[in-house]
Amino acid sequence: MSGFPESSTSSATWRLFDAATRATADRMTTWSGGAISLELDGIVCVPMHELFEHVPGADRLATLVLIEAEGDIGGILTLLFDDASLGKFLERISGVPVSSEELSELHESVLMETGNILASAFTGTICEQSGYLVLPSPPTLLRDYALSVLEQASFDQAMTHDQLVLSRTRFEKDGETLDWQLIFVPNSAMRAWLDEADQTQTTTL
């Protein structure tokens, strides 16, 4: 176990991801016309075989928008929707109903733009707080088993660690939690930086 107790809100890691979540929440509130907010749900450090237990719905099919945070440190940011909530979100943002079996190009475009907006806020905060240049990649839209995608997203960190650290952010509307998630899996370089920051508490956080 590294310095990441799940509920340690005083850790450098928590403060980093909390700041990133707040910046992302501001953008999401603007993008959704004030309807939706975000809250840091937790930072978990778990044995890799337990990953599926810590991501609700990880063993089910989902629609995912992936964006890589690229730089000296980074990771994979994943926006994850189940089917029912995906339709509600897209209708809210686009004003166009979703058909039962497939997404239109308009709706795919809305998802990609949502990913772009959230990722730019998230990576921008990482830049400010870490001092490293971290840039978001273009988004990738996938329809697949959520766990299979998160597995590959975790690969870089798994190469150097047996326990995986990830941050989970939940979405809320009018005080109710929605079935959407924003999950960030640091890569091995960022994990090493976070470990050091938590041990020394001497960063600018």
Place this chain on the structure above:
Amino acid sequence: MTSLVAPSPNQSKMVGMGQVELARAPEKLGSILGSCVAICLYSQEAKTGIMAHVVMPNSQGAVSVPGKSVDTAVPYLLQLMAEAGVPQRQLVARIAGGASMFKMSQSTIQIGQANIHATTDLLAANRIPIVGRDLGGDKGRRIQFDMTTGQVKVEIIGSEPVVI
């Protein structure tokens, strides 16, 4: 266009990343795979099988989680099966996974392909015949390993399930 049609749910004991599980008939083991590979060894005589969910091809000396890397997982599977009374000569292998689901700048290698090559090479070196395989591509897989038959059902979104 993105299809929103989902296949049927799985009813198995889940084997997570780096994990190894042994089971006997009528039990079933399940897993969800991206770039990882599931190595399933089975003895028809003993109606016993074992699955490793390997993440990477080479441990580079790290042995704390033997199921994580192909080079440590295969000998560990053989050891556990031997301890369960199943001789190596009875074993056949079925393997699935090794997809490349999206491109990442942080990885300079195609990890899915590297996992596939390491797995097939090491099984061949141990003279374990591979009787079924479903590998590669760019989609995730949900699998179910049935100890009654030794077969592995593979589900990929947008395709009919296959049994290997």
